Each structure stands twice: as C-alpha cells, then as structure tokens.
Amino acid sequence: MALITSLLSKPKSLAGNPIDWVSTHRYHHQFCDSDRDPHSPIEGFWFSHMSWLFDTDTVVERCGEPTNVGDLRQQPFYKFLQGTYILHPIALGVLLYALGGFPFLVWGMGVRIVWVYHITWLVNSACHVWGKQAWNTGDLSRNNWWVALLAFGEGWHNNHHAFEYSARHGLEWWQLDMTWKRAFRKRQRSCTRRVVIEALRKLLVCTNEGHGKPSYIVTPIVEARRVTPGVVLELTSHRTPT
Ligand SMILES: [Zn+2]
Numbered sequence: 001m002a003l004i005t006s007l008l009s010k011p012k013s014l015a016g017n018p019i020d021w022v023s024t025h026r027y028h029h030q031f032c033d034s035d036r037d038p039h040s041p042i043e044g045f046w047f048s049h050m051s052w053l054f055d056t057d058t059v060v061e062r063c064g065e066p067t068n069v070g071d072l073r074q075q076p077f078y079k080f081l082q083g084t085y086i087l088h089p090i091a092l093g094v095l096l097y098a099l100g101g102f103p104f105l106v107w108g109m110g111v112r113i114v115w116v117y118h119i120t121w122l123v124n125s126a127c128h129v130w131g132k133q134a135w136n137t138g139d140l141s142r143n144n145w146w147v148a149l150l151a152f153g154e155g156w157h158n159n160h161h162a163f164e165y166s167a168r169h170g171l172e173w174w175q176l177d178m179t180w181k182r183a184f185r186k187r188q189r190s191c192t193r194r195v196v197i198e199a200l201r202k203l204l205v206c207t208n209e210g211h212g213k214p215s216y217i218v219t220p221i222v223e224a225r226r227v228t229p230g231v232v233l234e235l236t237s238h239r240t241p242t
C-alpha cells in the first residue's frame with residue numbers, strides 16, 4: 001500500500017510519470033557521474049539539482065531513448081499512470097479547491113510541490129557533493145545526514161549506490177530511514193536477504209577482479225545476520241560465481 005501511495009505521489013507532485021522517472025534514474029545508476037549521467041554535479045551543482053530538467057533533450061542525447069524500462073511498460077498499473085498522468089494533479093487541485101478554496105490550493109499544490117521538488121533534487125545534487133562515502137562505489141555518491149532527514153532516509157545515497165537493489169538506505173542503526181521503517185518493516189527478512197545477495201555478488205566481483213576490500217561488504221552482512229539469523233549461512237552455502 002505504501003508503495004502504491006509513493007508511486008501515486010509522483011504524478012500528484014508533478015514529478016513525472018513513474019516509467020519516465022525510473023528510466024532516467026536507471027540511466028543515472030548505469031552511467032553514474034560520467035559524461036553520460038543525466039544529472040551529475042561534474043557539470044555543476046545547479047545542473048544536477050534542477051537545470052538538467054529544463055533541457056528536455058539532455059537525457060536522450062546522453063543515454064538514448066528510454067529503452068531500459070520494458071519491464072514497467074508491460075505492467076497495467078504503470079501504463080495507467082503514464083496514460084492518465086496529467087489528470088492526477090488536476091483532480092487533486094480541484095479537490096483541494098473544493099475543500100478549502102484558494103489557500104488549500106496554494107499550500108496543498110504550490111508550496112508542497114516546490115518543497116518536495118527541492119528535497120528530491122537534493123538527493124541528485126547535494127548527495128553527490130557533500131557527505132561521506134562509506135562504500136567504494138567508484139562514483140561521487142555521498143551519505144548526507146541532513147538530506148536523509150529531509151528526504152525520510154534517501155539521503156544515505158552512497159549506501160543506495162552501493163546496494164542499489166536494496167529498499168533500505170540507512171544501513172547503520174543511527175542512519176534514520178523512515179521510508180524503510182514505514183513501508184518495509186514487515187518484509188524486513190526478504191528485503192535484507194536481497195542486500196545480502198547483492199553484498200555477496202560484490203564480494204565475488206572484488207575477489208574475481210582482485211581489487212576492493214573485504215570490509216566493503218562486512219557491515220550489511222553483520223547487520224543481516226543480526227536481523228535474520230540463518231539467511232547469511234543459507235546464501236553463502238548456495239552462492240555461485242557470476
Ligand atoms: Zn537509485
């Protein structure tokens with residue numbers, strides 16, 4: 001339910017429909033902080049924060065057409081959101097005006113959207129400029145505590161780039177991650193399992209390529225063992241080289 005609410009919030013916040021948004025974001029991970037990254041601060045803080053959005057041809061020029069979201073295009077829910085994208089903010093605006101008139105419209109649409117925009121964009125800009133790198137991800141991603149507070153946990157961005165299939169961004173006990181706590185507490189075992197799988201894959205890559213440090217994967221595995229005893233043992237006994 002939280003996931004659906006989150007996906008629906010993108011159209012309501014005029015943040016683009018999820019298929020286009022995911023395409024850009026996948027390209028960001030694929031070409032992170034290179035000259036093909038759709039929004040890297042290597043071209044300046046403000047470019048990564050917001051000006052890239054106004055150059056509508058930028059992503060296509062750098063990454064090509066959005067051919068990396070075929071899985072989402074097959075799903076009716078995402079196709080529905082793409083087809084009806086513009087109707088969601090209009091419907092919300094009409095509802096807010098009906099409930100509280102112009103003040104509701106200003107605060108519920110104008111102020112809210114500007115606030116959410118900039119916090120979202122700070123993940124792309126500030127989290128690739130300021131903060132600490134807990135993981136040797138080979139890009140500029142950073143864990144930034146104040147963005148994490150504003151973005152309900154998404155500021156632990158270096159963790160995210162290190163374990164990009166993990167819904168959990170705050171890996172240490174003190175890394176507050178409200179999105180994870182709210183949406184995934186009941187599914188912690190399966191999600192933590194994915195973190196471990198990814199950590200093991202990275203360990204195999206480090207081992208095979210002869211670089212990287214074993215400590216690169218220690219923290220999530222220790223954490224996973226604490227949260228889900230038995231899973232680490234199970235996975236390590238069944239892993240196969242990739
Ligand atoms: Zn991401």
Ligand SMILES: [Zn+2]
Pocket residue numbers: 028123124128141157161
């Ligand atoms: Zn990033």
